[in-house]
Amino acid sequence: xxxxxxxxxxxxxxxxxxxxxxxxxxxxxxxxxxxxxxxxxxxxxxxxxxxxxxxxxxxxxxxxxxxxxxxxxxxxxxxxxxxxxxxxxxxxxxxxxxxxxxxxxxxxxxxxxxxxxxxxxxxxxxxxxxxxxxxxxxxxxxxxxxxxxxxxxxxxxxxxxxxxxxxxxxxxxxxxxxxxxxxxxxxxxxxxxxxxxxxxxxxxxxxxxxxxxxxxxxxxxxxxxxxxxxxxxxxxxxxxxxxxxxxxxxxxxxxxxxxxxxxxxxxxxxxxxxxxxxxxxxxxxxxxxxxxxxxxxxxxxxxxxxxxxxxxxxxxxxxxxxxxxxxxxxxxxxxxxxxxxxxxxxxxxxxxxxxxxxxxxxxxxxxxxxxxxxxxxxxxxxxxxxxxxxxxxxxxxxxxxxxxxxxxxxxxxxxxxxxxxxxxxxxxxxxxxxxxxxxxxxxxxxxxxxxxxxxxxxxxxxxxxxxxxxxxxxxxxxxxxxxxxxxxxxxxxxxxxxxxxxxxxxxxxxxxxxxxxxxxxxxxxxxxxxxxxxxxxxxxxxxxxxxxxxxxxxxxxxxxxxxxxxxxxxxxxxxxxxxxxxxxxxxxxxxxxxxxxxxx
Amino acid sequence: xxxxxxxxxxxxxxxxxxxxxxxxxxxxxxxxxxxxxxxxxxxxxxxxxxxxxxxxxxxxxxxxxxxxxxxxxxxxxxxxxxx
Numbered sequence: 001x002x003x004x005x006x007x008x009x010x011x012x013x014x015x016x017x018x019x020x021x022x023x024x025x026x027x028x029x030x031x032x033x034x035x036x037x038x039x040x041x042x043x044x045x046x047x048x049x050x051x052x053x054x055x056x057x058x059x060x061x062x063x064x065x066x067x068x069x070x071x072x073x074x075x076x077x078x079x080x081x082x083x084x085x086x087x088x089x090x091x092x093x094x095x096x097x098x099x100x101x102x103x104x105x106x107x108x109x110x111x112x113x114x115x116x117x118x119x120x121x122x123x124x125x126x127x128x129x130x131x132x133x134x135x136x137x138x139x140x141x142x143x144x145x146x147x148x149x150x151x152x153x154x155x156x157x158x159x160x161x162x163x164x165x166x167x168x169x170x171x172x173x174x175x176x177x178x179x180x181x182x183x184x185x186x187x188x189x190x191x192x193x194x195x196x197x198x199x200x201x202x203x204x205x206x207x208x209x210x211x212x213x214x215x216x217x218x219x220x221x222x223x224x225x226x227x228x229x230x231x232x233x234x235x236x237x238x239x240x241x242x243x244x245x246x247x248x249x250x251x252x253x254x255x256x257x258x259x260x261x262x263x264x265x266x267x268x269x270x271x272x273x274x275x276x277x278x279x280x281x282x283x284x285x286x287x288x289x290x291x292x293x294x295x296x297x298x299x300x301x302x303x304x305x306x307x308x309x310x311x312x313x314x315x316x317x318x319x320x321x322x323x324x325x326x327x328x329x330x331x332x333x334x335x336x337x338x339x340x341x342x343x344x345x346x347x348x349x350x351x352x353x354x355x356x357x358x359x360x361x362x363x364x365x366x367x368x369x370x371x372x373x374x375x376x377x378x379x380x381x382x383x384x385x386x387x388x389x390x391x392x393x394x395x396x397x398x399x400x401x402x403x404x405x406x407x408x409x410x411x412x413x414x415x416x417x418x419x420x421x422x423x424x425x426x427x428x429x430x431x432x433x434x435x436x437x438x439x440x441x442x443x444x445x446x447x448x449x450x451x452x453x454x455x456x457x458x459x460x461x462x463x464x465x466x467x468x469x470x471x472x473x474x475x476x477x478x479x480x481x482x483x484x485x486x487x488x489x490x491x492x493x494x495x496x497x498x499x500x501x502x503x504x505x506x507x508x509x510x511x512x513x514x515x516x517x518x519x520x521x522x523x524x525x526x527x528x529x530x531x532x533x534x535x536x537x538x539x540x541x542x543x544x545x546x547x548x549x550x551x552x553x554x555x556x557x558x559x560x561x562x563x564x565x566x567x568x569x570x571x572x573x574x575x576x577x578x579x580x581x582x583x584x585x586x587x588x589x590x591x592x593x594x595x596x597x598x599x600x
Numbered sequence: 601x602x603x604x605x606x607x608x609x610x611x612x613x614x615x616x617x618x619x620x621x622x623x624x625x626x627x628x629x630x631x632x633x634x635x636x637x638x639x640x641x642x643x644x645x646x647x648x649x650x651x652x653x654x655x656x657x658x659x660x661x662x663x664x665x666x667x668x669x670x671x672x673x674x675x676x677x678x679x680x681x682x683x
Contacts, residue, residue: 264666265675340602373641389658467639470631475655482659489663495675
């Protein structure tokens, strides 16, 4: 993988992950910080050095592991950075394999970000799914196993669609596997299959139900990783191949609203955040669908900002879960006295996702909405603005309010356990919170990384214009008025909401029912029929032959049998019943036979 | 420090609420009087306080529609999927 001194950051993480379990305990913590930092520095060293690296000749193909350009860099930068933050957040976790799974998962994401062809993409795509499922299983609750299998099942289905698409494409193009703009003007069945593979990882309805299912059940640190990588890698893949694919605009808008609706109903803080990932990724999908330079810049910028603020939100709610063991609003409330710092960090995440001026979402999300207005897709732009009111309503208001204020639903045990989390978790949240504000206040930091520089510079002059600030503040603050007026309606209910995973969860049950009831019934019928038609005549015949055998043949055979039993008894005495002796006797016999054969 | 600040504000809740309303009014006034509408994308945005009304209505619509949808039978008991 190393050509011209180019080192793949995934390689650093994979090798790092494989060495980790063998290190002495005192070395582990520094090592956990050093490895992702090396990967981050590796990515930084590539800045400005665009080109193709790491080309490997394999069978008939040239596999490209390292395509470096502006689009690659912005995603690689934020993903390696998030890997450092996530690992620091999980420093207290002593189970090495959680770190190994997380790093392999990030390595999968980075592999996709850097790959230049579909074969390498597929390889790393699957690595992502198979590494991340362990972050669910390591929660080790009784239900974790089932959730993990569902997650794996859905992702395997998506992977198969992708594989089928790329095989068809390989055939149709006469052997072209390069991963680039796929030709959205002239889509074929292979285009749609590849798109379905990507859309499933981006959690676009109807392929989205795996996301809240898995992220709500993942380990505290696992969810911090999962919320950053799978969906944003899919956004990268869509931006690379499907920019300007029109159907992505309505799909993205539906996603943005769908997530908002389910977030209203949700009682579990982490599942609520998961539904808001769907909502936020909807903006990015719509941005890719709009496909202009401003929109693609917006999708990248929003993915960048989203990884940080969503990571921060999952860290905040994860801290509550880590300390109290609870993540449902109906088990929490009034915790500001016990976990004040976690509250402030989570609030910063909430204000960032809501796109408050001076926070990161403000400079990224608006770019996509502006691109919608510029292209005169007014319905999409207005509906995305509507969804952003919903974002503030839930993540900015509902999550902080019902965990840290509101009615105190904590049991005595929960209340006693609640406190701000260990230093490493606070440090990780602090770094993420700082970056959320820094991105919002100092736009060149993010804008200088975006793929279309001229467009980014132009937009930088507009983003803090009076009109945009006034528009955003009005929407957000009057949403807050609505929240406080209707707060009784929003009181959490101890319920779950049925989503489209119903079909495969109940479908699986339907299959069992089918196996248990009709198929087993048919099997019984056949058995009964066989008993009457086959078994009874057979038994009668057998009884006759048994009588014949007993009285006629045995008399003759008994004498013979006695002799055989005598020899058998002799052999039995040489057998101790232990396997090694049997093997020993057998080998000895073969050796003696060989010697006889050779010398005789 | 954070806890003290929050308690300080909670002790004066009515004042905080009144100040918030004043802040909202000032925001709309600033928008109507001093913010140029040259960057507006559509004609409706020229209506004074359009985005304030939009934000409020959006919030109410989202809450009511979602709750209505949830109570159609989408929200169900927590052990629904247990055997």
